Amino acid sequence: MFKGLVGIVTGGASGLGKATVEQLLKQGGRVVICDLPSSPGADVAKQFGNDTAFVPVDVTSEQDIRNALQTTVDKFGRLDVAVNCAGIATASRIYNFKKEQPFDLKSFQKTIEVNLVGTFNVIRLVAGLIGKNAPNADGQRGVIINTASIAAFDGQIGQAAYSASKAGVVGMTLPVARDLAKQGIRVVTIAPGLFRTPMMDQLPEPAIKQLESSVPFPSRLGQPEEYALLVQSIIQNPMINGETIRLDGSLRMQP
Numbered sequence: 001m002f003k004g005l006v007g008i009v010t011g012g013a014s015g016l017g018k019a020t021v022e023q024l025l026k027q028g029g030r031v032v033i034c035d036l037p038s039s040p041g042a043d044v045a046k047q048f049g050n051d052t053a054f055v056p057v058d059v060t061s062e063q064d065i066r067n068a069l070q071t072t073v074d075k076f077g078r079l080d081v082a083v084n085c086a087g088i089a090t091a092s093r094i095y096n097f098k099k100e101q102p103f104d105l106k107s108f109q110k111t112i113e114v115n116l117v118g119t120f121n122v123i124r125l126v127a128g129l130i131g132k133n134a135p136n137a138d139g140q141r142g143v144i145i146n147t148a149s150i151a152a153f154d155g156q157i158g159q160a161a162y163s164a165s166k167a168g169v170v171g172m173t174l175p176v177a178r179d180l181a182k183q184g185i186r187v188v189t190i191a192p193g194l195f196r197t198p199m200m201d202q203l204p205e206p207a208i209k210q211l212e213s214s215v216p217f218p219s220r221l222g223q224p225e226e227y228a229l230l231v232q233s234i235i236q237n238p239m240i241n242g243e244t245i246r247l248d249g250s251l252r253m254q255p
């Protein structure tokens with residue numbers, strides 16, 4: 001279905017990103033996995049075979065993303081789709097009254113830097129390469145897909161930094177889609193609810209069970225493959241643009 005399609009997936013060594021890489025490959029695409037040098041990205045690429053490459057990147061670095069784009073062109077000749085999955089989850093209350101300690105500013109800045117600035121950095125750089133493609137019959141040159149979170153809308157206690165970073169991704173989706181509309185590049189954001197990934201696996205099982213029971217239906221954590229299926233649908237459907245799609249089993253997070 002995606003024969004000839006070339007994608008970049010940030011955070012592609014783990015969780016939602018890794019499932020996306022697998023789905024794109026299954027559909028006949030070729031994929032560059034971008035993830036931290038400390039990630040298992042090299043092993044993951046080896047496991048997936050010749051239609052993948054791993055480029056160690058920090059999404060906040062311009063040079064790293066330029067290197068990834070150069071590898072994409074050298075190895076696969078073009079870029080059609082970029083999926084932003086790289087992200088970190090942090091938690092802290094705005095003020096700890098017992099310790100008389102305000103939220104650590106560096107931690108806030110780091111969360112914004114990776115989740116928001118990193119996503120922006122990738123979008124602004126991949127747009128140039130996708131824009132070089134010849135348009136299809138519909139005028140489309142490619143698609144950029146971002147990952148926010150339902151925390152962008154229903155931020156819980158302790159999520160000021162994480163929610164702000166993800167709300168920033170939601171907020172820039174429409175203006176960036178408008179910026180790139182003339183070039184025929186679509187921009188869409190997915191806001192996942194609770195998904196079973198290494199990010200979530202850090203929690204003790206009883207906490208996971210409790211989180212599962214909070215999802216109305218289906219009352220379980222989402223599977224990374226279900227996120228990847230939405231990525232596939234977004235790529236396939238040319239009318240989806242400038243929108244954030246919740247993927248959450250109708251969960252609305254409690255305070």
Ligand SMILES: NC(=O)C1=CN([C@@H]2O[C@H](COP(=O)(O)OP(=O)(O)OC[C@H]3O[C@@H](n4cnc5c(N)ncnc54)[C@H](O)[C@@H]3O)[C@@H](O)[C@H]2O)C=CC1
Pocket residue numbers: 010011012013014015016017034035036039057058059060085086087088089114118147148149150191192193194195196197198199200
């Ligand atoms: N798992 C969940 O329930 C949900 C996840 N999300 C978001 O989905 C995205 C993927 O999360 P998961 O797959 O669950 O997490 P994960 O922890 O399994 O994967 C995240 C990947 O991002 C990479 N990464 C982190 N910082 C990076 C940086 N500066 N540069 C490059 N790569 C970096 C990590 O090395 C890791 O491989 C994240 O943005 C997360 O905030 C959103 C809502 C729910």
Ligand SMILES: C[C@]12CCC(=O)C=C1CC[C@@H]1[C@@H]2[C@@H](O)C[C@@]2(C)[C@H]1CC[C@]2(O)C(=O)C=O
Pocket residue numbers: 089091149150151152156159162192193194195199200203207
């Ligand atoms: C903070 C949460 C929820 C409460 C808990 O027992 C453990 C947690 C750690 C992982 C967090 C949990 C929740 O806030 C939702 C997120 C932030 C989760 C990591 C990803 C997450 O599912 C998300 O981004 C949801 O939108």
